[in-house]
Amino acid sequence: MNIVEFAKILNLSIGTVSRALNDRAEVSPKTRQMVLEKAEELGFVRNTNARRLVIGRNYMIRIECPTSTHILSDRYLVELARGVEEVAGAHGYDLLLHLGTHRSDAVDVQEVDGLVIVAGSETTADDIRRLTQKGRTPAVVIAWATPLDFPAASYVCLDTLPGVREALECLASLGHRRIGYIGSGQPGQRLRDAFPRLMAEAGLTWDPALAREAGTTPDDGCRAALELLALSEPPTALFARTDVLASGAVQAVSQLGKTVPGDVSVIGHDNIEAAALVNPPLTTVAINIPDVAVLAVKALLAMITEKADPITLTVGTHLIVRRSCGPASS
């Protein structure tokens, strides 16, 4: 059924019906009421395509994720998607999902009003340029520490430092003095560069001999931890750049016949689902994804509906204390 037939049944003109359905002011309350009721009753629903064609808006935003973000795991995506859907949905927007590589289908970009782009470790400014049709489509990108070099987009940046600072303070207060660092060996490691300063701020002294660039798998973390713990003056606590690495570190400790947190404390990063499940549950640095989602969508909607200028926001991390940290052993 289309609006013509529907209007005929109601003995109204299509204009009136359309106005009622669009919640326009010029229609009498009782008419609107009855149109709405009848629509429900007869199951009439407007053709979205016709509607979008004529109003020139899609009420759709596309969420664009790389295959691997190399940082917060799949859980990150789902949580982000939930958050984005929630606030975008509240404004009448649907979500078009685009996983996989940022492939060059700029083709269908005109069927959406805006883009939420989750940057991966390999995403470049050029990718953003292409995805946004040189900035013609409003976009917000969830980026790591700093915006990419494409100023037509908004950015929500992830600042991991606050949570790491908390982590270090926590360790310091437990009496730890020698703290090992296990990195992921990725480029652009802002955290690694800031680590010595963060240590100092927590009243600790940084020993470069206690740092290892490991990789991304649990085994990488395990190997790095084994090396660190074999030192003549081994660390009493280990900070790992990712929870995956941290889980490997925990395994290393038990391979040596020692325990976490009895003999060595371990702190991870990212708060992946697994972090609460490993043994012992991992104290870790977490990012507040729902916050990120809300901020991102608000920025995007402002660009779409009010032609607002792109902005860049930053959201920090915080420490989640579980059971992998204890007092320094001797």
Added chain:
Amino acid sequence: MNIVEFAKILNLSIGTVSRALNDRAEVSPKTRQMVLEKAEELGFVRNTNARRLVIGRNYMIRIECPTSTHILSDRYLVELARGVEEVAGAHGYDLLLHLGTHRSDAVDVQEVDGLVIVAGSETTADDIRRLTQKGRTPAVVIAWATPLDFPAASYVCLDTLPGVREALECLASLGHRRIGYIGSGQPGQRLRDAFPRLMAEAGLTWDPALAREAGTTPDDGCRAALELLALSEPPTALFARTDVLASGAVQAVSQLGKTVPGDVSVIGHDNIEAAALVNPPLTTVAINIPDVAVLAVKALLAMITEKADPITLTVGTHLIVRRSCGPASS
């Protein structure tokens, strides 16, 4: 730019341009070629809404996920979505994401050509009926062991039995005779009912005293395992209905000062991301999600494009061996 302006630039009629763009046979190869090139060059792209309005198709399928599936974790959703996007995308379909509750927005159901519904533990036949507009919209539902009572939809069912059978055989071959079962306490536990038979098939005898219905959290699993291991004749191996439960069971073992798999073997179910990360990495029963995705989308596309009858398919599970199982201790 619209097709009128574009056609004017090319000195062609809009009819010809349209036919070229749609890859119709009645247009000369050289004309088509040049239209395509020019479109690329000038960045012309057809208005999707106008196109969809006139052809009466949306080239869009909606993927509908409940907030919590209570079975395979978020990873499940992402993997499924990737798979769905891949095969649907190959046929020109976009993906509309709908997370959260199966809310009653049947409103926008007419903007999609089909639905992929991921059933949650609370999804009912009525939910499906509503989502599909009483079956008017083609749909495939990813269901647990059996289809729901709504025959207008296709079903891809998950049969967990094959993997569990493998698990039990694995345990039997390691010399285990007393195997504990930790359930999730959910309704409709087909697996629990089948467990005794599966045990028998693996040459083991089922002892009802070794079964516990725990819950869904790691702590639930821990408590259940503690109970089981405190028995006068404790099990030497534990099978947990979910990896989350299994991770709790592992913690229970270490709380008792024992080790996995030295003193007790543990097998989980679902192969969540965390399973590979706990200590020790969990042997677990996994489902092949990409298979599910491919089967589901194929069934759906058949219904959409060929008005095929709904079908119901089943995909099984298999065992992934990691390090949480070893020879039975004494």
Added chain:
DNA sequence: CTGTTAGCGCTTTCAC
């Protein structure tokens, strides 16, 4: 407050 009508941008007969 309600009815009428001109498009939105495209596909697709129907002529040529």
Added chain:
DNA sequence: GTGAAAGCGCTAACAG
């Protein structure tokens, strides 16, 4: 092989 014209179902501007 190509062009002209009739809609697809809706919204919004214009009359009344």
